Amino acid sequence: MHTHPTRRTLLLGAVAATALGACATSGADDDSEAAKGETTADNPFGAPADAPLEVVVFKGGYGDQYAVEAGTLYKPRFPKADVDHKGIQRVGEVLQPRFISDDPPDVVDNSGAGRLDLVTLVSSGKLTDLTELLDAPSLDDPSKKVRDTLMPGVVEDGTFDGKVFVLNYSSVLWGIWYSRSLFARNGWTYPTTWAEMLTLGDEIKKTGVAPWTWQGKFPEYMNDPLVSLAAKAGGHELVRSVDNLEPGVWRSPSMLAAAGAIHQLAVRGHIMPGSEALSHTEAQNAWSKGQAAFIPCGSWLEGEQQQVTPAGFDMVLGTVPALTGADKLPAGAVMAASSESFLVPAKAGNARGGLEYLRILFSRKVARGFAQNSRALPVVTGATDGLTLTSGLASTAQTAEAAGASMFGYRFRTWYPPLAKALDDATGELLTKRTTPEKWAERVQKAADAVAADSSVTKQKR
Template sequence: MPALGGCVTSGTSSDKPAESNAEKTAENPLGVKADAPLEVVVFKGGYGDEYAVKAEATYQQKYPQAKIDHKGLQKVGEAMQPRFVAGTPPDVVDNTGAGRLDIATLVGASQVTDLADLLDAPSLDQPGTKVRDTLLPGVVDDGTFAGKTVALNFTYTVWGLWYSKSLFAERGWTYPKTWDEMVALCGEIKKTGVAPWTYQGKYPEYVNDPLLSMAAKTGGADLVKAVDNLQPGAWKQDGLVQAATAFAELAGQGYLMTGSEALSHTEAQAAWCQKKAAFIPCGSWLESEQKGVAPAGFDMVMGTVPARSSSDKLPVTAVQAASSESFLVPAKAKNPAGGQEYLRILFSKQSATAFAEANSTLPAVAGATDGLTLSSGLGSVRDAVTAAGSDTFTYRFRTWYAPLAKAVDDATGELVNKRISPADWSTRIQKAADAVAKDSTVTKFTR
């Protein structure tokens, strides 16, 4: 990633986009030149790219003279790096998937367009409402770097603990609201021969999510900001140590399924679908990922991370949520106005609703699932977002500082496998955070 990111800083100041603006009107708020070609590059991953093609068809109807070039790719970064270097990027890039371009590096090299005009433009199908006001909480912030919003994320991910509603009903188990209730329930579950928890052991970031969610609920927004802003001693905060202690307790009492550490995400999730474990931590993509794996009647649902104590600063309904599937308009695009207009179409309510129906995934557009008959998983995610209201939170250090993210993941893997203590966990991560803070070659961001 550093090598890939470093390459995109190349190019010269003479590499400027062709003039592509027309007069801005009520019907054409972004000043799109009607006959300007449009090139769209989309990550063709788990969601496919049909949703993007549909938005292109709408663009074509609106601008029939425009020639649209669509590319659905697996390795977006590998394909786009030389084009950013040459100053000939496409007009829209879905910068998603393994090996994607480092957005922080793109921002530092002034390679991405400020999307303020798009955000302040009227929504395509919600009259009287700006695009920015149609998005779920945190979406604009997720794409904002150094005060400029340079990316818009199309899907909305919520993290929590997943369980089978039918299994819990069958056994008479009630989802816990507090950590004490969780520990007590785990004891009851273990007596039945079912492991209370499993997790995607080869990728410890999965178990990191509920740990960091618990910490955020305990310490509130100030704790999250201190972590993201690399403040001295941030990882020594009581909320983080308490959360680490809770997960060390989970492991210490034998409530993690034996062998979980060696499992990939697909293996752990398959074991959970076979009812070998009651809980698994994951983001809201889990249901879509388990199609064809989960048995009929499994009825998977997501619950929020239980409260650590009655003195938590955020309510138990608070959830960690962030947008993903990141779209940007390169600064040197030939048709930046068209790129932003394409995103205005993609982020319309009609487009987002069609995406939700096809992919069982919550889009970043508010109200996109209204009136739909939702699956058990997506319905539980929608209900969690509704219950949380403004009490959503997300950490940004993972996006901003990849080395720190890896250090946190590695330390949490060691913690839940009883190889380090909560105090050691805190000290180890703080050392990594301090190293990032002192590294003058790393661009710093604050919130």
């Protein structure tokens, strides 16, 4: 999964990781208790009445209006406290020096390209354990804990070494997007198998429309359908094997078949020329203009494209088709996870206020606003009840409901960034026909084996 996925991955360099690691602290047990007020039923964390609160949020496809609203609701509860909200890009570049110097903001949305490496932050003791927040009464219903208002999997997604350091805000599904109106005009039917996908691609080419485009500068986008195909064929067991760095899994029949399936898009000329040089926005804009029929993306796509998508485009999320006739997961299975990672730094000057801000952020009121403005599913249960949903968001909600227990999600991207980078590079070569599926598998397996053998890397287990 992308956790995020978010979303587009750009790793911090080794120097950054070393610098953060060299400044290890004791984490949640050392979170500056100097800024603490009276603990009450309305103020369960003892947030100080007059301490300023600094919130830094990644302002990407979701915007940051929902985070601004949470700050607006924080203010009446603590009238003497100034709330400093910053919506920025490239969170890692901006905040890395502040984490190193132990002068971080009070709340951070660590998302987007160039985000901070969560594994490094956790291993360096830079984050506050959020268990206290999860066990606090929710703002909507004090009889329920915050953890009981979240969708399944959200707490797990933010758990490292048995402790919860991150709470993700958006429920993300990954699939293949298409325009329902374009398909209706041409009499096309969304494929249920990969063989049907290739046959339909040949038909689409005849109309002058490219069957596919992709965000070539960020190969992880095309990795999503690839590892989804593998998961459908190999089942939950394969997903666990990948995350657990089990030997040979990247050379398994399911993974090789998935790489071969994606490779066929390039071999058969189904990819819009020049796609490998496109950024995510450039590829998505070309798709929104009808230059290509399919694009792989997470469920943030509609919100990210809402300013440029023509009226009547009617975008919808399609699940990745079945790879074989004997897939272990059903056709409706979909890769899903939570993303948009909120955290409270261990050295925050107002960590108590940071926890209270997150309690407000994860309320149903703020989450409903997020769904309406960002066209994305929040992780707060019931937040979209009664809302009129757009085509993309409605298809995402319907897909999630239909998938049920067959949802799956990988965690290696968050746990092992070097492996994720190696996979991205290999898939970039695969989609430009500069490598074969077999060589792709060998390359990625070599990277996985290197991570497994590196004693300096903390291993996670599913």
